[in-house]
Amino acid sequence: MEEGTFHILTTYATPPATFDLVMDASRVTGMKSERLITSPAVTVEIVPGYALKLMSEKLAIRPGEKIEVSGKIEREPGFNAAVKLQVEDLPQQVTSQELVIPADQNSFSLVLTAGPNSLPGTFDIRLSSSATIADRKDQQEFKIPDLKTRLDVLAGAAALK
Numbered sequence: 385m386e387e388g389t390f391h392i393l394t395t396y397a398t399p400p401a402t403f404d405l406v407m408d409a410s411r412v413t414g415m416k417s418e419r420l421i422t423s424p425a426v427t428v429e430i431v432p433g434y435a436l437k438l439m440s441e442k443l444a445i446r447p448g449e450k451i452e453v454s455g456k457i458e459r460e461p462g463f464n465a466a467v468k469l470q471v472e473d474l475p476q477q478v479t480s481q482e483l484v485i486p487a488d489q490n491s492f493s494l495v496l497t498a499g500p501n502s503l504p505g506t507f508d509i510r511l512s513s514s515a516t517i518a519d520r521k522d523q524q525e526f527k528i529p530d531l532k533t534r535l536d537v538l539a540g541a542a543a544l545k
Contacts, residue, residue, distance in 0.1 A: 394430055396517060396526045402429045432528040433463035436511060443509075444536040445478065447502040453494045455511075457485060465515040465526070469494065472510040472530065475537055477502040496535070504539040508532065 390407075407423040439454040457467055464487040471480040477499030485492045494511075510530040517526055 392428060396433065398430055400430055400432055402427060404428070431460060433465070433515065433526060434459045434467060434513075434528065436469075436513060436528070436531045438511070438531065438533060441533065442536075443496070443533060444538055445496055445498045445502075446538045446540055447477075447498050448500045450495055450497045453480075453496060455492055455494075457490050457492065459490060463515075464488075465517050467513050467515045469511060469513050471496065472512050473507070474509055475502065475505065475507045475535070478535070478537065498537060502537050504537050507535045507537065509535045 392405075404425040405428050406425050407421075409420045409422075410417050411420060412418075435458045437456045437458060439456070443451070443453060445451050453471075466487050467485045468482060469485065469492060470482040471494060474480060474496070478496060479499075480494055480496050483492060483494050510532050512527075512530045514525040514527045516524075
């Protein structure tokens with residue numbers, strides 16, 4: 385009566401949420417219900433399997449230049465899947481390749497390349513990601529919301545090296 389254990393199970397399709405859980409235990413003896421205990425409220429938070437963090441919030445590139453965008457994957461305990469990353473909504477003539485971060489790595493570095501005729505401006509870009517959970521038979525991808533940031537394409541060509 386003083387202690388017990390229970391499990392709360394979710395799926396990767398369960399959206400992030402926070403709620404208070406109250407356990408209420410009763411038993412039926414004969415034809416009569418008897419309340420045994422009501423627990424204090426416990427706050428439960430359902431979180432995504434991982435989160436993305438950029439090392440720098442300021443991204444800037446000049447025409448003809450390449451930059452590295454570094455970041456981290458913060459994995460929840462037990463989340464051991466490879467994560468695919470790609471940059472979306474890049475301005476014209478700025479490119480980046482998809483990157484796969486193995487399950488045993490928590491840091492990443494993407495390369496952005498600006499063509500010689502890239503137009504200057506500030507652009508809203510997104511870092512999109514997905515992971516395929518090895519234990520899932522359907523191989524459905526697990527996605528978290530995109531990480532939004534800004535890219536400044538600066539005027540003038542990159543300095544010659």
